[in-house]
Every structure is written in C-alpha cells, then in structure tokens.
Amino acid sequence: MKLIQIGTGASTVLLNIVWLIIGFVAIYAGIKNLLDKENPSRYGTALFWGAFGVACAFGTWLPNKVTGALVLIMCIPAIFRKVKVGHEDTPTKEYTASQFGKIGMKIFLPAMMVAIFSLCFALFTNISSMVGITCGTIVSMILLHAYSKKNTPKVFLNDSERFLSMMGPLCMLPQLLGCLGGVFNAAGVGEVIAGLVENVVPKGNIVVGIIVYAIGMVLFTMIMGNAFAAITVMTVGIGAPFVLAYGANPVVVGMLGLTCGYCGTLCTPMAANFNIVPVAILNMKDRWGVIKNQVMTAMVLLVFQIIYMILLS
Amino acid sequence: MELLKLLGVLIVIVGFALKLDSILIIFLAIVxxxxxxxxxxxxxxxxxxxxxxxxxxxxxxxxxxxxxGTLxxxxxxxxxxELMHKVKGATAGKLVAAYGVLRGLLGAFNVGFGGVAGFVRPVLMPMAEGAIRNTGREPDPDHLEDVKGMASAMENxxxxxxxxxxxxxxxGVLVQTTLADLGYQVELVDLAIVEIPVAIVALVFTAIRFILKDRKLVAKYYGTSLSSGASKQTDSTSDGRK
Known part of the structure; x- marks a missing residue:
C-alpha cells in the first residue's frame, strides 16, 4: 500500500517546513494586530500570537527551556483577557452570493482537497498526514485562485487571521492540554491515580477496566465540560494501568475513550458552546432543549462503544 | 506526600467545573x-x-x-x-436528518459550513417552517422549539x-500524543478507521429517531386529520429561497 516511501531525514525536513508555515501564519496574525488601530489590545494580542508563532516555527531548533518559557509567556495575555479582535473584514452576503453565482458547486472541490490529501498520504505514503494536509491546503489555494483572481495570497492570509482572532486563545486549548498531559506523566500523576483506583477496581480484569474507563470518561467530561481535558487525565490514570497494561488494543481503547467522552459532552450544560449557546442563538425557551434531544443518542453510543471495546480488546 | 501530585488534577476538575478561565486552569495545573x-x-x-x-x-x-475563511x-x-434545497418531500424531521447527513459527510472532510449561527438559524429553520407551511399549517411555536432542539442536537x-x-x-492527534507519552505508538489513520462504525450508528440512529419524533410531534400539534395537499402554498420568502 505504501507506494511512496521517504527517509526520516526528508520527513523531518518536510515537517519542519509545515511548522514554519504555521508559525508564520500566527506571526502574521500578531503583526497585523499590532498595526491594527481598531484593536483595543494591540500589544497583548500581538504577544500571544507572536509567542505562539515563534515557538511553533522555531521549536525544532530552540532549546526546550526557551520554548517552554515562550509557552508560559503566551498564556499571560490570554489569562488577563488581553487577546482581542481587531478590524474584521467579513465578506458581505452580497459578495459571497455573487461568488457562489460564479463558482457554484465547484466550491466543494477545494473544500474537500485537504481531507483527500491527508487520507491519501496516510494510506499510500509513509509521509506524515501533516505534510498531506499542507499539500492539500496548497492545492486548494491554487484552485480557489484559479476560480477567482480575487483570491490572492493576501486574502488567504487575512482570512486565516480573521478566523484565528474569531476563535481566540481558546483554540490553543488542545495543545496546552497535551502539554499538561506531558507534565502529568513526567511528575508521575498516573501512578498515583492508579494506586488510588486500585483500592476500588480489581486489577487484571480488562472488561471491568474498560467499563470503568468508558463511564469515567463520560462523568469526567460532564463535570469538566471538555472531553479533551478528561482524556489526558483518564488515559494516564485508568486507561493505561487498568486496560492497556493487560494487552488491550491501544488504537481501539484510546480513540473510543475520547468518543465515550463526547457522549458526556452531549449530556452536560458545562459544554456551554455546544449545548447552551445554541439555545440563545435560536431563541429557545428551554435551557435544556438541546441536551434533552441528545441524551438518548449518547446512551446508545456509550453502550455500543463499551461492547465494541470489549469485543476488540 | 504522593497525593500532592494530584493537586494539578484537582485544579483541572474544579477549575473547569467552576468555569474559571480555561487557560488559567491549565497554566496553574502545569506549574x-x-x-x-x-x-x-x-x-x-x-x-x-x-x-x-x-x-x-x-x-x-x-x-x-x-x-x-476564503472558502x-x-x-x-x-x-x-443549495444542496439542502434538493431534499424532496421534506418534513421538518426529514430536513433535520438531511442536515445531519450533509454535516456528517462534510465533517469527515473537516469542512464546516456555518454551524448553528451560520446555517441552522438563517437557512435550516426557515426551510423547516416553509416545509410545515407547505402542508397548509401554521407552524406551532412549541413544535418549532422542538425542531430547533433537534437541529442543534443533530449539529453536535x-x-x-x-x-x-x-x-x-x-x-485523533490528542489521543496519538497521549498514547505516545505512555509508550504506545499508533497511526492517525487507524484511529480514524476505528471510529467508522461509531459514526454510522450515531448518524443513522439519530436521524431515524428525529424523523419518528417529528412525525409524533406533527400529530400532537396539528392533529392527523389535515390532509397534506389541502391548501398547498409555496411561500417563496419563508423557505429562504430567492
């Protein structure tokens, strides 16, 4: 299946190019906001995107301590809510409608390019999916430019800045949680949790381990409102010592663990973005109106996934 | 003293539960x-x-x-x-189901097209109201409330x-790095393949359930007696089509 194979040296070079591009997009967002007189917090915003961009672009070559310091620095304007949105160049309805008139359904082609490239790279090459996504993005940009000469490099950069600013510092949450997981591991948090859970849950029984892990993911996610935060703690503390240590398939247990957490997300008002904000946007009367429609699916999927994990473990 | 190591976990759980600033919580937990x-x-x-x-x-x-953004x-x-408008013989329930199919298929390609604010409110809800009017009924506010709930649920x-x-x-990337920290190397594509049955069950179950639920709601709010073709009016403004 792997028709194209490259060496680790070439692979590292390609990945470094990916991180450089991403870093420069973030640095561009920082500089654009620094120069933007409409932004109420130019310096904080620039510091956030700039520190992230430098750490991302040059992390390969910087000493780890410097990158670590940049990560801490990046958090400071975010914590003090000094990362703001500046001038927004949102396209008008008339503009998008007229572009649709010219381009039509062909717009789906560049829209799907990224996923197609990512999948093809994963299936047919040994090159990282990250490089596949990058190639897909580039092809997609070329197509968009071919459709309309108005789609210049500056438009792509400004639109990416617009979306970065709209998402705000919270878009860094998964990566920061990944860092937290690394620190948990280095400090030996998993062993301590495992030692506590051992008093309640018998070790060595994979089926019991899977059920505790899956339901634990749901409950943790419901309390925290965030499956990404739950999976780092739960996998380190319960998934690894109680399930994976006894030979269960890490692909199945790790990934389904996350989507068991998503079942928790469907059931909790803590996940306000998904369950409470829509109530406001749609002017609904019942605050629980979205959650009520999700509980049944969540239960069915939880049971399905537990059985699936047990069968494939 | 070992238990002190769990302070960070406690900060994460309590912090998120109290809705403190997410980045502050992680910052404190790391330190x-x-x-x-x-x-x-x-x-x-x-x-x-x-x-x-x-x-x-x-x-x-x-x-x-x-x-x-440029897309x-x-x-x-x-x-x-435009794709949604191609759904024939639409009821509100079928429109929500069709939205789920479109959203799911494009979601697998990581393509979003507006979400609740950008699509459900400005496009899907007017279409659902139009579908109810097409059967000669005036949309019941309580029925619309249920349709809104189902549409948001389908979206999520x-x-x-x-x-x-x-x-x-x-x-997938978060799972991959979490497992790598623990010494298990896994491929992103394998993580995606494992989820295929889950995705299918999620969509099929929810779509069927919402179509059936909507059928019950229509019977509850409008009665079953009204014949669907009685006064078929196509209100060209209310279904969002220009």
Missing amino acids: VTALAGGLGFGGMLEQLGASFTGNRSMAIFIMILLIT ERNGLREAAA ITWFFWQVLFVGGAG
Missing part, C-alpha cells in the same frame, strides 16, 4: 504539578518546551484556516444551502462523531 512532582522550575520549562514541540501537530488547524468568502455556505452529534474520521483532526 503546580511540576513543582509538586519535583521537576523544579527549570525542569518544568524543559518538559513544557519538549511537550509543546512534540504536540505541534495540534496546531495543524492553523494551516487549514488558510482556506477556511466561506467564495460561497461554500450558499452551496451547502454529527460534528463530534464524524469529524473524528478526518485524518489529522485535533481529537
């Missing part, structure tokens, strides 16, 4: 865990830098943002609305369980 775990300040920076550099895959969404600028949302369910099929999505 407290590193110090309680004996890493020291230098060790913490070292570990943090190594983790950040190793976790850069999670920033890949920024690469994709290079086209996300919107060039009419992606209008194209999705399909996005959660179909976006994990995208190779390189944040969820």
Whole structure:
C-alpha cells in the first residue's frame, strides 16, 4: 500500500517546513494586530500570537527551556483577557452570493482537497498526514485562485487571521492540554491515580477496566465540560494501568475513550458552546432543549462503544 | 506526600467545573504539578518546551484556516444551502436528518459550513417552517422549539462523531500524543478507521429517531386529520429561497 516511501531525514525536513508555515501564519496574525488601530489590545494580542508563532516555527531548533518559557509567556495575555479582535473584514452576503453565482458547486472541490490529501498520504505514503494536509491546503489555494483572481495570497492570509482572532486563545486549548498531559506523566500523576483506583477496581480484569474507563470518561467530561481535558487525565490514570497494561488494543481503547467522552459532552450544560449557546442563538425557551434531544443518542453510543471495546480488546 | 501530585488534577476538575478561565486552569495545573512532582522550575520549562514541540501537530488547524475563511468568502455556505434545497418531500424531521447527513459527510472532510449561527438559524429553520407551511399549517411555536432542539442536537452529534474520521483532526492527534507519552505508538489513520462504525450508528440512529419524533410531534400539534395537499402554498420568502 505504501507506494511512496521517504527517509526520516526528508520527513523531518518536510515537517519542519509545515511548522514554519504555521508559525508564520500566527506571526502574521500578531503583526497585523499590532498595526491594527481598531484593536483595543494591540500589544497583548500581538504577544500571544507572536509567542505562539515563534515557538511553533522555531521549536525544532530552540532549546526546550526557551520554548517552554515562550509557552508560559503566551498564556499571560490570554489569562488577563488581553487577546482581542481587531478590524474584521467579513465578506458581505452580497459578495459571497455573487461568488457562489460564479463558482457554484465547484466550491466543494477545494473544500474537500485537504481531507483527500491527508487520507491519501496516510494510506499510500509513509509521509506524515501533516505534510498531506499542507499539500492539500496548497492545492486548494491554487484552485480557489484559479476560480477567482480575487483570491490572492493576501486574502488567504487575512482570512486565516480573521478566523484565528474569531476563535481566540481558546483554540490553543488542545495543545496546552497535551502539554499538561506531558507534565502529568513526567511528575508521575498516573501512578498515583492508579494506586488510588486500585483500592476500588480489581486489577487484571480488562472488561471491568474498560467499563470503568468508558463511564469515567463520560462523568469526567460532564463535570469538566471538555472531553479533551478528561482524556489526558483518564488515559494516564485508568486507561493505561487498568486496560492497556493487560494487552488491550491501544488504537481501539484510546480513540473510543475520547468518543465515550463526547457522549458526556452531549449530556452536560458545562459544554456551554455546544449545548447552551445554541439555545440563545435560536431563541429557545428551554435551557435544556438541546441536551434533552441528545441524551438518548449518547446512551446508545456509550453502550455500543463499551461492547465494541470489549469485543476488540 | 504522593497525593500532592494530584493537586494539578484537582485544579483541572474544579477549575473547569467552576468555569474559571480555561487557560488559567491549565497554566496553574502545569506549574503546580511540576513543582509538586519535583521537576523544579527549570525542569518544568524543559518538559513544557519538549511537550509543546512534540504536540505541534495540534496546531495543524492553523494551516487549514488558510482556506477556511476564503472558502466561506467564495460561497461554500450558499452551496451547502443549495444542496439542502434538493431534499424532496421534506418534513421538518426529514430536513433535520438531511442536515445531519450533509454535516456528517462534510465533517469527515473537516469542512464546516456555518454551524448553528451560520446555517441552522438563517437557512435550516426557515426551510423547516416553509416545509410545515407547505402542508397548509401554521407552524406551532412549541413544535418549532422542538425542531430547533433537534437541529442543534443533530449539529453536535454529527460534528463530534464524524469529524473524528478526518485524518489529522485535533481529537485523533490528542489521543496519538497521549498514547505516545505512555509508550504506545499508533497511526492517525487507524484511529480514524476505528471510529467508522461509531459514526454510522450515531448518524443513522439519530436521524431515524428525529424523523419518528417529528412525525409524533406533527400529530400532537396539528392533529392527523389535515390532509397534506389541502391548501398547498409555496411561500417563496419563508423557505429562504430567492
């Protein structure tokens, strides 16, 4: 299946190019906001995107301590809510409608390019999916430019800045949680949790381990409102010592663990973005109106996934 | 003293539960865990830098943002609305189900087209109201409330369980790095393949359930007696079509 194979040296070079591009997009967002007189917090915003961009672009070559310091620095304007949105160049309805008139359904082609490239790279090459996504993005940009000469490099950069600013510092949450997981591991948090859970849950029984892990993911996610935060703690503390240590398939247990957490997300008002904000946007009367429609699916999927994990473990 | 290492976990759980600033919570949890775990300040920076550099895959969404906004600028949302208009013999329930299929399939390609604010409210809800009017009935506010709830639920369910099929999505990458920290190497594409049955069950179950639920709601709010073809009016403004 792997028709194209490259060496680790070439692979590292390609990945470094990916991180450089991403870093420069973030640095561009920082500089654009620094120069933007409409932004109420130019310096904080620039510091956030700039520190992230430098750490991302040059992390390969910087000493780890410097990158670590940049990560801490990046958090400071975010914590003090000094990362703001500046001038927004949102396209008008008339503009998008007229572009649709010219381009039509062909717009789906560049829209799907990224996923197609990512999948093809994963299936047919040994090159990282990250490089596949990058190639897909580039092809997609070329197509968009071919459709309309108005789609210049500056438009792509400004639109990416617009979306970065709209998402705000919270878009860094998964990566920061990944860092937290690394620190948990280095400090030996998993062993301590495992030692506590051992008093309640018998070790060595994979089926019991899977059920505790899956339901634990749901409950943790419901309390925290965030499956990404739950999976780092739960996998380190319960998934690894109680399930994976006894030979269960890490692909199945790790990934389904996350989507068991998503079942928790469907059931909790803590996940306000998904369950409470829509109530406001749609002017609904019942605050629980979205959650009520999700509980049944969540239960069915939880049971399905537990059985699936047990069968494939 | 070992239990002190759990302070960071406690901060995460309590912090998120109290809705404190997410980044503040993680910042504190990192610092407290590193110090309680004996890493020291230098060790913490070292570990943090190594983790950040190793976790850069999670920033890949920024690469994709290079086209996300420009796709919107060039009419992606209008194209999705056009596809939705092709649903024949629509009832509100079937429209919600069709939205789920479109949202799920595009979600697997990591393509969003507006969400609740950008699509459900301005496109899907007027279409659902139009579908009810087409049967000669005046939409009941309580029925619309249920349709809104189902549409938002469909939006979340399909996005959660179909976006994990995208190779390189944040969820898969987070699982991959979490497992790598624990010494298990897994491929992103295998993580996506595992989710295929889950995605199908999620969509099929929810779609069928909502179609049946909507049928019951129609009977409850409007009675079953009204014949569907009685006064068929197509209100060209209310169904959002120009």
